[in-house]
Amino acid sequence: MNTLLPVAEARARLLSLAAPLPPENLATAEASGYFLTHHLKSRVTRPEGDTSSMDGFAVRAAEIEGPWRLVGESAAGRPLDRPLGSGEAARISTGALLPQGADAVVIKEDCDCSGDRVELSGSPPSPRTRYVRQAGSDFAIGDTVLEPGTRIGPAQIALALSAGHTHLPVRRPPRIVLIDSGDELCAAGCEPERGQIYASNGPMLAAMLAPLPCEVERVGPLPDSIDALANAIGAASSADIIVTSGGASVGEHDLVRPALENVGAKLDFWRVAVKPGKPLLVATQGKQVILGLPGNPASAYVTAYLFLLPLVRHVLGALDPSPRVIPARLESPLPKAGVRAEYLRAKWDGNTVAPVRTQDSGALAALAAANALIVREPGDASVEPGDTVFIHLLENGAIA
Ligand SMILES: Nc1nc2c(c(=O)[nH]1)N[C@H]1C(S)=C(S)[C@@H](COP(=O)(O)OP(=O)(O)OC[C@H]3O[C@@H](n4cnc5c(N)ncnc54)[C@H](O)[C@@H]3O)O[C@H]1N2
Ligand code: MOO
Numbered sequence: 001m002n003t004l005l006p007v008a009e010a011r012a013r014l015l016s017l018a019a020p021l022p023p024e025n026l027a028t029a030e031a032s033g034y035f036l037t038h039h040l041k042s043r044v045t046r047p048e049g050d051t052s053s054m055d056g057f058a059v060r061a062a063e064i065e066g067p068w069r070l071v072g073e074s075a076a077g078r079p080l081d082r083p084l085g086s087g088e089a090a091r092i093s094t095g096a097l098l099p100q101g102a103d104a105v106v107i108k109e110d111c112d113c114s115g116d117r118v119e120l121s122g123s124p125p126s127p128r129t130r131y132v133r134q135a136g137s138d139f140a141i142g143d144t145v146l147e148p149g150t151r152i153g154p155a156q157i158a159l160a161l162s163a164g165h166t167h168l169p170v171r172r173p174p175r176i177v178l179i180d181s182g183d184e185l186c187a188a189g190c191e192p193e194r195g196q197i198y199a200s201n202g203p204m205l206a207a208m209l210a211p212l213p214c215e216v217e218r219v220g221p222l223p224d225s226i227d228a229l230a231n232a233i234g235a236a237s238s239a240d241i242i243v244t245s246g247g248a249s250v251g252e253h254d255l256v257r258p259a260l261e262n263v264g265a266k267l268d269f270w271r272v273a274v275k276p277g278k279p280l281l282v283a284t285q286g287k288q289v290i291l292g293l294p295g296n297p298a299s300a301y302v303t304a305y306l307f308l309l310p311l312v313r314h315v316l317g318a319l320d321p322s323p324r325v326i327p328a329r330l331e332s333p334l335p336k337a338g339v340r341a342e343y344l345r346a347k348w349d350g351n352t353v354a355p356v357r358t359q360d361s362g363a364l365a366a367l368a369a370a371n372a373l374i375v376r377e378p379g380d381a382s383v384e385p386g387d388t389v390f391i392h393l394l395e396n397g398a399i400a
Pocket of ligand 1: 182277
């Protein structure tokens with residue numbers, strides 16, 4: 001138990017402890033943030049027929065030079081009820097079906113219309129079908145429009161509704177209990193005594209989880225007592241995931257491990273080769289996964305980002321639950337990396353990235369000033385300004 005697990009191995013081990021949660025159907029409009037369990041086949045063809053992409057006149061492509069006789073209108077939702085004959089044009093709006101016999105659209109700006117006579121005043125469309133959306137060009141009935149494991153966001157909601165799905169198959173949101181513990185902690189709004197600090201990890205973790213579908217309950221702050229911790233863990237028996245923060249290290253008041261022992265939870269691993277966050281511990285109790293995050297705020301943040309969020313995405317059915325890195329240009333030099341993977345709190349301006357002024361894992365002002373994490377793999381060589389490093393973008397793509 002003394003060796004430090006590499007990050008990827010620890011994460012794989014953590015994810016293997018939890019199966020995706022049972023499926024349920026959810027109203028499509030409510031499904032933002034969930035992951036699809038099955039592929040989704042369209043119940044309709046879109047567009048159902050050839051449709052205009054512009055306001056103008058529907059005509060025959062073979063008669064693209066005009067002039068034409070105006071015989072009616074095809075509006076969105078109110079198609080023309082007769083076919084278009086030779087030499088005829090129909091006024092057409094964006095999104096309206098082309099009348100039978102029409103296969104081109106001349107835009108309004110390129111036409112003069114007087115009474116029932118329409119003439120070309122500008123250029124004809126090139127190619128002639130430029131403003132026609134072909135039937136089924138978006139998708140056809142029976143097409144798979146979304147794959148299993150897809151994260152449902154605004155565009156996927158619009159697509160699923162347009163494909164005729166009022167409900168979507170997703171996985172039940174996990175129930176997550178977040179426990180703050182430590183004698184030094186007082187809850188927001190209290191008057192801290194000498195040596196006390198405000199408990200902030202629980203609310204921080206809840207905010208990190210907010211974009212994911214889950215039911216979060218916060219408990220604490222609890223005193224440094226094995227019984228208090230064991231009782232809270234015992235009371236959370238219906239939770240899928242329990243997250244503690246603090247008390248994970250080796251101090252006399254670090255009581256998460258004894259409390260887990262007390263409730264009969266099985267320790268799976270303790271200590272990961274990660275900086276910050278080394279004392280991370282993971283245990284199970286039946287199907288329940290218990291994550292003991294380190295107490296230092298930056299350590300809790302980084303380990304939640306690297307382990308808790310992927311675990312939640314995994315039980316929600318994400319196929320690729322781990323956070324991605326992107327390359328970025330470094331602004332200031334970095335020394336050779338150590339034996340633990342390091343996640344430097346950093347500021348990325350869209351072009352270059354630089355570590356924030358302190359990497360102290362207790363420093364909240366520095367954590368809050370960061371919008372990215374620079375990843376330094378164990379043993380990475382020193383790097384100079386202009387070199388490429390890999391970063392995780394935090395929160396909303398790091399855009400304020
Ligand atoms: N002798 C050693 N000491 C430490 C080691 C070690 O290996 N040997 N590891 C260090 C590392 S790395 C970390 S990280 C910390 C983490 O320790 P714990 O998980 O036991 O956390 P605590 O000691 O309980 O608290 C650390 C720090 O964080 C504050 N804290 C805790 N909970 C909250 C909360 N809910 N909200 C805000 N702040 C919180 C706490 O007050 C402490 O200041 O251990 C090192 N020590
Ligand atoms: O590695 Mo600990 O998580 O920084 O302070």
